[in-house]
Amino acid sequence: MAVTIKDVAKKAGVNASTVSRAIKDSSEISDKTKAKVRKAMHELGYRRNAAAQVLASGKTNTIGVVFPAVNDKESQPFYMKILSSINETARDYDISVAIATGHTVAQLKKQVELQYSEKRVDGFIVLYAGKSDPIREYLLNNKIPFVLVGTPSDHKNEITHVDNDNMLLGREAVHHLVDLHHENISFVTDTTQGEVFEERYHGFKDEAQRYGINEKLLVMDRDFSVTNETALVVIDDVLALKVVKQLTSQGLRVPEDISIITYNNSIFTTIIHPYLTTFDINIEQLGATAVKKFLDLRDEEEKLPEKTIIPFQLIERETTKARI
Amino acid sequence: MAVTIKDVAKKAGVNASTVSRAIKDSSEISDKTKAKVRKAMHELGYRRNAAAQVLASGKTNTIGVVFPAVNDKESQPFYMKILSSINETARDYDISVAIATGHTVAQLKKQVELQYSEKRVDGFIVLYAGKSDPIREYLLNNKIPFVLVGTPSDHKNEITHVDNDNMLLGREAVHHLVDLHHENISFVTDTTQGEVFEERYHGFKDEAQRYGINEKLLVMDRDFSVTNETALVVIDDVLALKVVKQLTSQGLRVPEDISIITYNNSIFTTIIHPYLTTFDINIEQLGATAVKKFLDLRDEEEKLPEKTIIPFQLIERETTKARI
DNA sequence: CTGAAAGCGCTTACAG
DNA sequence: CTGAAAGCGCTTACAG
Structure with a gap:
């Protein structure tokens, strides 16, 4: 059978309760005893029984x-x-x-x-x-x-x-694009539901207005296209991939004709070129x-x-x- | 506190061991008793304690x-x-x-x-x-x-x-392509390691030879290109995406100029057009x-x-x- | 078919 | 600082 706390106790010449306390490094136990217990544990290859611990302690961990x-x-x-x-x-x-x-x-x-x-x-x-x-x-x-x-x-x-601070994420995208001298920027999404959309878009819009930039909201569908935008903020990587594809097939070059910045830094950003500029959200x-x-x-x-x-x-x- | 087997036993007027047996629908227990126990369990909202069960039974489930x-x-x-x-x-x-x-x-x-x-x-x-x-x-x-x-x-x-039967998966790809009258088919991979590659490629090669088809092995790298192939079998979806991209940028149209068939049917097959023809492996x-x-x-x-x-x-x- | 009892391997007041 | 004892909530021979 597996070695238990009792076996350790016997080997160390102490009581099982002492072993239990020594294991959790209780301040009640003397260093000398702890050392003895640790030695015995080691020699016997003791492993706690998780179920017993849960049952006795009431914590499942x-x-x-x-x-x-x-x-x-x-x-x-x-x-x-x-x-x-x-x-x-x-x-x-x-x-x-x-x-x-x-x-x-x-x-x-x-x-x-x-x-x-x-x-x-x-x-x-x-x-x-x-x-x-x-x-x-x-x-x-x-x-x-x-x-x-x-x-x-x-x-x-x-x-x-x-x-993450999704509002700030929206702002920072605009900020970066403005640094690159863009003045016509749209926000592209495939959903207008949820906090993520709301906050990123809110931040985007707010910051764009602050800079006095032209901004629009574009909802992606079959006949998605842009007008005078020179940059797009896309709500996530997967959608960005579709957007790039769509623009490319319409004869627009990314990033020469239009810049794209997106979110999440998932695997989708680096499968095919052009690799996507994106915000890593630190998962x-x-x-x-x-x-x-x-x-x-x-x-x-x-x-x-x-x-x-x-x-x-x-x-x-x-x-x-x-x-x- | 939570209701235990004892509470149920008391309510049902039986012993805890009987409750335990009734719960696991033991054939030793009479239907009448089981019914009584079930009723009591229900009324009290009994839930087993997983840790106690593990400790007593020795099975963690x-x-x-x-x-x-x-x-x-x-x-x-x-x-x-x-x-x-x-x-x-x-x-x-x-x-x-x-x-x-x-x-x-x-x-x-x-x-x-x-x-x-x-x-x-x-x-x-x-x-x-x-x-x-x-x-x-x-x-x-x-x-x-x-x-x-x-x-x-x-x-x-x-x-x-x-x-899955990866060898058969290799064969079936060739089979399907031959049905579509292709006669120059290459197998594209980014790794030559592992059973998946070995078996899919083995099946591919074997079947191609059986049909007397021209076949080659192409390892994907920066300057990947095809010669006279009219069809490609690509080892997985992600690589297939890259292959399509590469071919397209070389002026080849998929599938008009070259057909592609791949494996796994992951999300990658339907993010951007052309959607990939693929084998679903029934995950x-x-x-x-x-x-x-x-x-x-x-x-x-x-x-x-x-x-x-x-x-x-x-x-x-x-x-x-x-x-x- | 059912009950009484021991035991699974820990923890934790309580006592000293 | 350490020990003895009760208890956590089940399961399972054993007996009848």
């Missing part, structure tokens, strides 16, 4: 990661990347990760409820925002600790969340911060909800160019 | 999913998709999923070892093949149950694995089957290793056309 209930999550590199980041950060804190996925919100909610009620997780990191999500409601109503990656459209003040840090905030929330009584802003960087590649 | 120790896993939609499929299939069997990720093989191996030795998982599903992987060695040496998605290059006979079924095979392996004594072949489908889109 695992976080549930909730993916959106849509099929297109597979296509967005964001999710796999943040999952890795969450998992690796969690491991550093000796925390495990469980996942909740589903094709429908109902399925997903069921899995979330089950994970919590069967005491498999201490709480959740939710990887999507959007409006009035039943799962968020459930978590909120039951006072289950969770942190959201993104910006919720409601209950902003009650939800600990971590996100790794989003994930790592979400874990830390979650642990704060779980461990501190009366911890107030807070928003954490993760910085971004402009990655200049081949789709932006100064006007002469 | 969770599978560890091992991702490759590379950074580019984020860019391949395959991983997120198969993870969802594994998670959703597992849930149907009342099984949880844990994940193991890492930037280096050492990190990854450490997490795998920890998960197993701390009894967090019953075994693993490994999402990559490749040659002589230390993690695979570890699992094999310690007789830890695992199934591999893909085809290992060694120990084939000792490892339960699930994969959902790969994942679901991996879970089922894992459970067989875990539960049946002396279960022999086996390979399961998952079927594929040709998805005709815009990059293939008959020669006139």
Whole structure:
């Protein structure tokens, strides 16, 4: 059988409770005893039994990661990347990760409820925002600790969340383009829903007006085309790829005739030339911060909800160019 | 506090052990008693405590999913998709999923070892093949149950694995192209490593020779170009995208001048036109089957290793056309 | 078909 | 600073 705390205790000549305390490096235990215990653990190759620890302590030390209930999550590199980041950060804190996925919100909610009620997780990191999500409601109503990656459209003040500053992201795109002497800039999107669109576009518009620049909102469709724009801000990488393709087939050269700047710095930016100039949103840090905030929330009584802003960087590649 | 098996027992007027048996629908228990127990469970809103069950039964009922120790896993939609499929299939069997990720093989191996030795998982599903992987060695040496998605290059006979028939995939591409009257076909790849390349190319070559078709192997690089080919088989979607781009910029039209057929049917096939003709490899079924095979392996004594072949489908889109 | 009891491997007041 | 004991919520031989 596997070696237990009792075996270690016997070998070290102490009580099992002492071993338990020594393992968690309790300040109650003398250094001498700790050393003895550590030696015994080592010699026997002791490994804790996770289930026993959970049962006795009441803490699961695992976080549930909730993916959106849509099929297109597979296509967005964001999710796999943040999952890795969450998992690796969690491991550093000796925390495990469980996942909740589903094709429908109902399925997903069921899995979330089950994970919590069967005491498999201490709480959740939710990887999507959007409006009035039943799962968020459930978590909120039951006072289950969770942190959201993104910006919720409601209950902003009650939800600990971590996100980029999307408004600033909108501003900075304009700022960069203005630096390159562009004066006719449109914002291109394929959706007008959601906080991401709203904030990026808001920032874009605001900054454009501040500079006295011509700006428009273009919604991508089959017969998308531009008029007198010399630069475009595109809401994400995938759409930017389509935009480049469309413009190219209309005889416009990117970036010679028109500059493009976009967001996320996903794999899509560097599959085919011209490689896209884009803002990197630091997914790794989003994930790592979400874990830390979650642990704060779980461990501190009366911890107030807070928003954490993760910085971004402009990655200049081949789709932006100064006007002469 | 949460309601336990004891509370249910009291309410139903039976012993806790009876409740335990009733819950797992043991044939030892009378239907009448089961009904009583179920009623009590329902009224009290009983939920099992996962940790207690694990500790008492010795089964964790969770599978560890091992991702490759590379950074580019984020860019391949395959991983997120198969993870969802594994998670959703597992849930149907009342099984949880844990994940193991890492930037280096050492990190990854450490997490795998920890998960197993701390009894967090019953075994693993490994999402990559490749040659002589230390993690695979570890699992094999310690007789830890695992199934591999893909085809290992060694120990084939000792490892339960699930994969597509890559050789057949190579053949079928040629077959389809020959049906479209193509007679000069090359195979395009960016790597000559790994079972996937070897088998797809092997099948391709074999079938081309069988038909007496001109065939060549082209390795993609900066100055990639074709000579007299009228059709190309490209090893995966992402590379196909690059190939299309390259050919287009050389003045060749796809599919009018040259047909392209590729593999995987990932998101990359339908971002920009021409949409790629591709083989769908049924990732959902790969994942679901991996879970089922894992459970067989875990539960049946002396279960022999086996390979399961998952079927594929040709998805005709815009990059293939008959020669006139 | 059901019950009583021991046990899974930890943690944590309580006592000293 | 350390030990003895109870307990976390299940499962599972054993007995009847």
